[in-house]
Every structure is written in C-alpha cells, then in structure tokens.
Amino acid sequence: MAKPIRISIAGLLAGSALTGVAFTAQAAPTEQQWQAFSQAVAAEHILPRYRTLAESSAQLQQQSEALCGDSSEATLHSTRQAFHQTMDAWQAIQHVQFGPVELLMRNFSLQFWPDKKNLGGKQLSALLQNADPATLDAEHFRAASVAVKGLPALERLLFADDALAQYQQQPFRCQLTAAITGHVATMSREIDSEWQQYRQEFEQLNGSGYYEDANEAATDLLKSLVEPIEVVRDNKLLRPMGSSASKPKPRRAESWRSGRSLRNIRINLQTQQALFNSGGEHSVKALLTAEGEAALAQQIDDAFTLILGQLEQLPSPLSRTLKDAQHYQQLQLISDELKALHFALSQAMQPLEIQLGFNSRDGD
Amino acid sequence: MTGINRRQFLTALGAGLLLPAVPSLAAAPALRFASAGQDGDNNHWLTLFDDQGQLLLKHQLPGRAHHVAAHPTEPWLMAVARRPDRFIELVDYQSGELIQRIEAGPQRHFYGHGIFSADGRWLAATENHLPSGEGRLVIRDCRDNFRTVADHPSYGIGPHELAYLPDQRTLVVANGGILTHPEQGRKKLNLDSMQPTLAYIDSASGRLLEQVSMPAELHQLSIRHLDINRHGEVAIALQYQGGKQDRVPLVALHRQGQPLQLLEAPEPVRLAMRQYCGSARFDRSGELFAISSPRGDLVTLWQRDGRFIDSFRVRDGCGLAATDRDGEFVISSGNGRCYRYDLDSGRKQKLPTLMSSSLAWDNHMVHL
Structure with missing residues (x-):
C-alpha cells in the first residue's frame, strides 16, 4: 500500500517543479474566473x-x-x-x-x-x-x-x-x-x-464591499483549501504521535473521548478534496488545468484519494492505533504524505498568482 | 461607530492642524518609499519605488531582510537581515551600487532592525550574542567604514526595533523577550519565562537610563515594534505569545518616567487584530499613530494620548510609512500592493502597482 503513494508523492514534486515553465506561458485566472469560482464555492x-x-x-x-x-x-x-x-x-x-x-x-x-x-x-x-x-x-x-x-x-x-x-x-x-x-x-x-x-461579498467585488477584488475574495477560500492540511497534520496527527513510537500521547488526539479522532481526519480530508473540486468548471482543479498544470492538478486530487484510502485501512480508535508499532509507522507515512500534499497545494498557488499571506504567516 | 471617532478626532484637533503640507496634490512631487520584498522564486530584494508605481531601485539581497532605513544626508538605503541572518546591506540608490555589506561579528546575528542617527553619523542595530543569549545594542560609525564604536547590552533578551529619542542621544530598544538560537532556527525557546522590556539606553555610555516591563500576568506580550514622535512618546506594537482566547491589549504607549500605558481598542477590533501587531508609525505631525495587524488584515489608528480613533482593512498589510501630509500613511502588503490612507477622508486608495515585478512586501517600509 505504501509504495504507490510514495511514487505519487514523487510525481507531485516533479509536477510542481514544472510550474515555472507554465507560469510564464499562461496568464493567471481573470477576475471573472475568480468571481465565478468564489460564488460557486460559496x-x-x-x-x-x-x-x-x-x-x-x-x-x-x-x-x-x-x-x-x-x-x-x-x-x-x-x-x-x-x-x-x-x-x-x-x-x-x-x-x-x-x-x-x-x-x-x-x-x-x-x-x-x-x-x-x-x-x-x-x-x-x-x-x-x-x-x-x-x-x-x-x-x-x-x-x-x-x-x-x-x-x-x-x-x-x-x-x-x-x-x-x-x-x-x-x-x-x-x-x-x-x-x-x-x-x-x-x-x-x-x-x-x-x-x-x-x-453577497462574492458578488460585489468592485471595491465597495469587504473584498477589494475577486482575487482577494478567492484568497480567503484558497487559504481554507491549503492551510488546514498543515493544521490537520500538526495538531491532529503529529501532536498525538509524540516524539517517538514508544511515547505516543493518545490524549492529545482530537475527540479521543468519543473515539472519533480518525473519523475527524477523514472528514477533514474528504472536505479538502471536495473543496479542491468544488465549482466544477470553475474549480481550483479546473483553473490549474487551464493554467497548463493538468498533471499537478490530477496528482493533488489523486493524493487526496490515496491518503483517504490509507486512513480507511487504519483501525479506530486512534488512541489504540498509536500504540501499535506497525500502525504508528503508517501514521508517519500519512504525515509525510500530508506534508507533500501541503507543499504541492502551496506550489499550485504560484501559477494561479495567489499570495496566501506573507507577513501574516511569517512575520517577525 | 469608528467613523464618528475619526470625525471627533478631527474636530477636536481643530481646523488647520491636519491640513495638507503640500497645498495641491496634483503639483506634488512623487513620494518615494523603500521596502524589502520577496519574489515568487524566493529571491529577496531591496527596492525603492514611488507612488506612481515607478521602480527606482531593485537590488538583490543575500537573504530575507526586515527593516529598511534611509540615510538622512547621503543617498543610501540600508536593509537589515531578519533573524537569524547576519548582514546589513547598504546601497547607493542613485547609482545602484553596493556601498557595504556589514557582517555581524562572530557569534552574533542581527534582529532585523537598524537605524541611522539624525545627523547621519551613526548606525545603531540590535544583535544577539549567541553564547549568552543576551541582546546587544551595537553602534557603528558611518564615517569610518562602519567600524563598531560601541557594543552595549540591550538589557534584555531578543531586542528588536529601536529608535532615538528627540535628544538624538538616548536610544529606546524594544526587548522582545523571546530567546532564539540559530541552531534551532526561529524556534522560541523561553515562552514560559520570557520578560519583554522597553529600555532607554544612553548611546554614548551604554548606561541604562530607564526600563519598563510588562506586568507579570502579561509577560508573554512581546514588545517588538515602536516609533517615537517629537514629544518623545513611544508608540508600541505588541505580539502575544499566549492563548488565542486570552483577552490582552495589543498596543501600548510610553513616556519617560511614567508607567507603561496599555491601550484599549473596541473589543471586536481587538479580536480582529489576532493577538499580533507588526508595525507602529506616527504620522508626520506626531499627533496620531498607526498600528498594523497583518494576521487580521487590519490597520488601527490611535491618538498620541492613547485613544482609539479608527481602523481599516488591508489584506496582509504590515509595512507602514508616514507621508509628507499630516494624518496620512502608506501601507504595504504581503500580496504586493500599496495603499495610501488619509484620516481626513477616512479612505484608502490603492497606489499604482509596479508592473514588472510582483513582490511580497516585507514587514517594514520607509518614506524618503
């Protein structure tokens, strides 16, 4: 099970390395396209x-x-x-x-x-x-x-x-x-x-509303696509995993009392995949494809599917899964894949000419 | 509601004080601003540009910088490396030539902030002394090849922004309180015990003249960015290292000899600041100051007596510069935009974009 995912992650990285080429070749999505995207996602x-x-x-x-x-x-x-x-x-x-x-x-x-x-x-x-x-x-x-x-x-x-x-x-x-x-x-x-x-903020994008333009409105939605991958990995997976397999911290897991920590993560990733595809022809996936990044778009979508498949195979609850050495290793693998997926999604923002945040994310 | 506050403030000041310094905007020469920025390929640049969108200088930096300062008499710009980097880049913005790349000394790095004295003679910067983790205040001579002439303690850990008092002798240093070590990247090592301070230091002798600390229950409220007006009043932008739900002030004022004044914003505004302020700047008159909160996409305006005036939205806005008009600021953003805001109209206006290059503007900006 692990191997095909490894290959796919490698593919993701190779795909994102190509963005520089496509970046100069294609114009970024237009304001109209971002507006259609935002309205559809809302x-x-x-x-x-x-x-x-x-x-x-x-x-x-x-x-x-x-x-x-x-x-x-x-x-x-x-x-x-x-x-x-x-x-x-x-x-x-x-x-x-x-x-x-x-x-x-x-x-x-x-x-x-x-x-x-x-x-x-x-x-x-x-x-x-x-x-x-x-x-x-x-x-x-x-x-x-x-x-x-x-x-x-x-x-x-x-x-x-x-x-x-x-x-x-x-x-x-x-x-x-x-x-x-x-x-x-x-x-x-x-x-x-x-x-x-x-x-309605996604409809009035002439500067009179909350958002200055459609790109800015879309940025809020795209943050909701990219950033949670890192949050899920850091808070929901890595924190309960602790420093090593011998020292898991099951009570750091989200919703451990109701035994639904893994179910939460699965829903989160299903949601992110749905958002990636939301809007059909106006979706992030479609926009990326139109930018000449069809391979990257497909690899991101596939990575979601593969990680979800892996999560499906893990026994619940997470508090017990964490204590099994083999399962722990699988969680580590999923964590690595989430990192690669987050990286690929961040890279995908470049051809879309979306700046998710600079001072807000890495200030001093 | 905030709009009324803004008008009240204008009325209270009386007509005249906030009149534009330049009578006709159309006839005004272009304003120039300098900032560091990052491009899409993670290259770092020091740039000078004007309010018409003209790029006047684009100089590649060896790494990410933070604060930018203009020399008062020479056509020089300096960009100071962000921690834990070790360079200060000095560039002649007329010729475009590199004047000097100052390297931090052995076992040292910069903290992103450095300034020139008003007479242009001295360059003062905050540094980390790695073996001890103590903050240093280092002064270099601009007339003598930037030789270090004084190496004072900053009287705290993690010194950040600094500025001269109007006496041009006393330096006020924000000791952020956060210990970091380059071997552990930008990781914060002492959040449980951090103790931020504001230190008044005699630049000649290095003597500590006065120091104020955060109250014990607010010891995780990092004092990082400041600006000083002609009355010697220090406006302070804070960053909170504790919980997101904690109700803490995020802006402060200080006057020598007095206790620290923690300022109150209306609660929805305080919440919107997201526990993080990135820059503080007085306007030209020194009667009001702006505080940027990039995580909340917000800029707040305050009177010099500490009263809240108004707030407005700027996506990822952090860099602030006063213009040559009272009550007016320019704000730069992480998505490569710049805005002019004036208190009189209460409106912000987007400045023409630099066509050829989209840079994410780094935290600080200066008006030349």
Whole structure:
C-alpha cells in the first residue's frame, strides 16, 4: 500500500517543479474566473455545510433536552448519536476560518482545541461544582469562557465513563449539557443565516464591499483549501504521535473521548478534496488545468484519494492505533504524505498568482 | 461607530492642524518609499519605488531582510537581515551600487532592525550574542567604514526595533523577550519565562537610563515594534505569545518616567487584530499613530494620548510609512500592493502597482 503513494508523492514534486515553465506561458485566472469560482464555492461548498451544522446542532439540542427529561440508556445513546452528527458537520466546515464564524470568537467557542492547559477540564469542573443555575442563562453563557461552551465540553459530559449515572444523580449536569447544546445550536444558526448575507461579498467585488477584488475574495477560500492540511497534520496527527513510537500521547488526539479522532481526519480530508473540486468548471482543479498544470492538478486530487484510502485501512480508535508499532509507522507515512500534499497545494498557488499571506504567516 | 471617532478626532484637533503640507496634490512631487520584498522564486530584494508605481531601485539581497532605513544626508538605503541572518546591506540608490555589506561579528546575528542617527553619523542595530543569549545594542560609525564604536547590552533578551529619542542621544530598544538560537532556527525557546522590556539606553555610555516591563500576568506580550514622535512618546506594537482566547491589549504607549500605558481598542477590533501587531508609525505631525495587524488584515489608528480613533482593512498589510501630509500613511502588503490612507477622508486608495515585478512586501517600509 505504501509504495504507490510514495511514487505519487514523487510525481507531485516533479509536477510542481514544472510550474515555472507554465507560469510564464499562461496568464493567471481573470477576475471573472475568480468571481465565478468564489460564488460557486460559496453556494455549493460552504452554505450547505453550514446548513447541515445548523440542522444537526438543533437536533442535538432537542436530544439533550430529552435526555434531561428522562436520563436513560436510550436517550443518552440518541444524544451521543446527535453529538456525532454535529461533530461530523463541524469537521466538514472547520476549515473555513473567515467570515461569520470568526465573529465573536465563534470558531473558538464551537471548538476550543487543542486545549493545552486543560482549561476545559478545569472550568467545567468548577461549573459543575458550583452548580449555579444562573450560569445556565443564555446571556450569562454567551459571556462564559470559550473553553466550556462548545463541542469539547459537551464531549466531556456526554462521553464520561459513568455518564448515565452522573446524569441521573446530578440534574444540573444535564442542564449544563443542554445549555451548551443550546449555545452551539444558536451559534450554528447565526453563522448559517449570516452567510446568506456574507455570500453577497462574492458578488460585489468592485471595491465597495469587504473584498477589494475577486482575487482577494478567492484568497480567503484558497487559504481554507491549503492551510488546514498543515493544521490537520500538526495538531491532529503529529501532536498525538509524540516524539517517538514508544511515547505516543493518545490524549492529545482530537475527540479521543468519543473515539472519533480518525473519523475527524477523514472528514477533514474528504472536505479538502471536495473543496479542491468544488465549482466544477470553475474549480481550483479546473483553473490549474487551464493554467497548463493538468498533471499537478490530477496528482493533488489523486493524493487526496490515496491518503483517504490509507486512513480507511487504519483501525479506530486512534488512541489504540498509536500504540501499535506497525500502525504508528503508517501514521508517519500519512504525515509525510500530508506534508507533500501541503507543499504541492502551496506550489499550485504560484501559477494561479495567489499570495496566501506573507507577513501574516511569517512575520517577525 | 469608528467613523464618528475619526470625525471627533478631527474636530477636536481643530481646523488647520491636519491640513495638507503640500497645498495641491496634483503639483506634488512623487513620494518615494523603500521596502524589502520577496519574489515568487524566493529571491529577496531591496527596492525603492514611488507612488506612481515607478521602480527606482531593485537590488538583490543575500537573504530575507526586515527593516529598511534611509540615510538622512547621503543617498543610501540600508536593509537589515531578519533573524537569524547576519548582514546589513547598504546601497547607493542613485547609482545602484553596493556601498557595504556589514557582517555581524562572530557569534552574533542581527534582529532585523537598524537605524541611522539624525545627523547621519551613526548606525545603531540590535544583535544577539549567541553564547549568552543576551541582546546587544551595537553602534557603528558611518564615517569610518562602519567600524563598531560601541557594543552595549540591550538589557534584555531578543531586542528588536529601536529608535532615538528627540535628544538624538538616548536610544529606546524594544526587548522582545523571546530567546532564539540559530541552531534551532526561529524556534522560541523561553515562552514560559520570557520578560519583554522597553529600555532607554544612553548611546554614548551604554548606561541604562530607564526600563519598563510588562506586568507579570502579561509577560508573554512581546514588545517588538515602536516609533517615537517629537514629544518623545513611544508608540508600541505588541505580539502575544499566549492563548488565542486570552483577552490582552495589543498596543501600548510610553513616556519617560511614567508607567507603561496599555491601550484599549473596541473589543471586536481587538479580536480582529489576532493577538499580533507588526508595525507602529506616527504620522508626520506626531499627533496620531498607526498600528498594523497583518494576521487580521487590519490597520488601527490611535491618538498620541492613547485613544482609539479608527481602523481599516488591508489584506496582509504590515509595512507602514508616514507621508509628507499630516494624518496620512502608506501601507504595504504581503500580496504586493500599496495603499495610501488619509484620516481626513477616512479612505484608502490603492497606489499604482509596479508592473514588472510582483513582490511580497516585507514587514517594514520607509518614506524618503
């Protein structure tokens, strides 16, 4: 399994070395092309994903309220299932870090992670200990720390070892769970509805709106394509892998409590591949192809497919996968492939004449 | 809301103070700016260009530079290597010739910032002394082949930007507090114990005249970039090394003999600054200053008493230069663009692009 991917990564690098030639031969995409790209991605890729998040989080809120009405195996199970649906939806739009999700720190509020200082654990314990009904008030909650009002806090509550017994013994624990789901649902609904407005920024690109021109608008979307590959590799793979196979750090994995760390990574990469292809004839893949970089475009697409195939073969949960020497080696391979994929995507920005950020990414 | 603040500020100053220094813009000579930049093939350049988009100098540098300064009397530009590089490049921008490539001494590297004294005699730069990790403030003689004439401590770790007080004798140094070592690249080695300071140092004797530190709970707030107006007030751009969710100030002011003044922006603006400011510059009048926040694509404007005036958006904007008009700045961006912003209209205007070369402008820019 490893070998064909190695070849493909080598191909990626060879392909990107050719960009210099094509760069001078082809003009970069026009403003019209970038505008078509941006509008297509907003309509096909972003809006439906926020809608799914809003719907699944509303469902989660309902389920958690049912759980508080009658804390049983069945209601806990349904709430956990609804949590998984919401987390699936969030993982499929987590890569967008601009626009309404950035307002009021919603991105951090939805998921404060990685939580290196265990703020979530400490603050949640304090809330549970005080059991003050005032903290459940929506307005009060809005001002609360980001560490206790999103998905990681919910996961701690819903996936605790003795979650059911605790819910049965401490009604406040369930009320807090419901309050957090309410907040997650509100934020998701607000983002969804604000994007109806924000999408217009991709239509008015004459300098009077938020973006100065179509290239600048497209840059936000392309950042969402390229940068998350590095984030997934660094935070979701390398951090839990620790310094060596003998010292893995399974509790550094994202969503380890609900045992879905690998599922998150798979959704992330499926999402990035979908974004790469989003817009059909207006997609990044199509634009690259039009720049004379068809081979590079295809190799990037293939690399996504190959890495996803490899991830599929790894047993879950990641916390156990990490402890198996052979699997650990496979994770290392995937990490190398993600690095090459990130490099290839960064290189692909050159023929497109997109500057993802210079001072913002590497200042001093 | 911010627009009202801007108008209030203009009214408060009264008519006249912010009138253009040059009555007719049409008749004004082109403004010239210098900046370092990087091209698509990772080559680094020192450039001089004007507000009409004319490229007047394009000189290849041996590596990535950071700050650029113009000599007050000679037609010289200098570009200072970004850490952990070891060169200062001095170029005659009229002839295009390299005047000198100053190498940092053994066991030394530069930190990206160097300045000329107002009389043009001295070149002062911040350096790292590798064996000790201590910051140094090194002064070279421009009239004597850039010979080192003084090698003072900077009284802190990781000194960054520096500037002279109006007395032209006292140097104010931003000790960022962050320890790095070239063997470990740009890795930050002491985030738990870092202690940034602002040091006032007598350039002749090297004596420490005054030093202010961050309060203990803000010790991860790196003091990195500064500018000084004619009143000797120091505007400071901060960079936070702690958590993204922490609510910390990102701009400060200091006056000698007083405590550090941490400034407050409206919360949405503070959030938009993304815990990182890249450059600080007073306008020509010294009555207001601009702070760039490239990670948030934002520039904020502040009164010299510390009150927030306004903010505006510049994608990846970092380099700031005052123009010859009060209340006006030019901003350079990492995507190769330049904008002129004037407080009077509250508008930013894109300057003509350099047609032949698209460079990502590095963090700092200077107006000649």
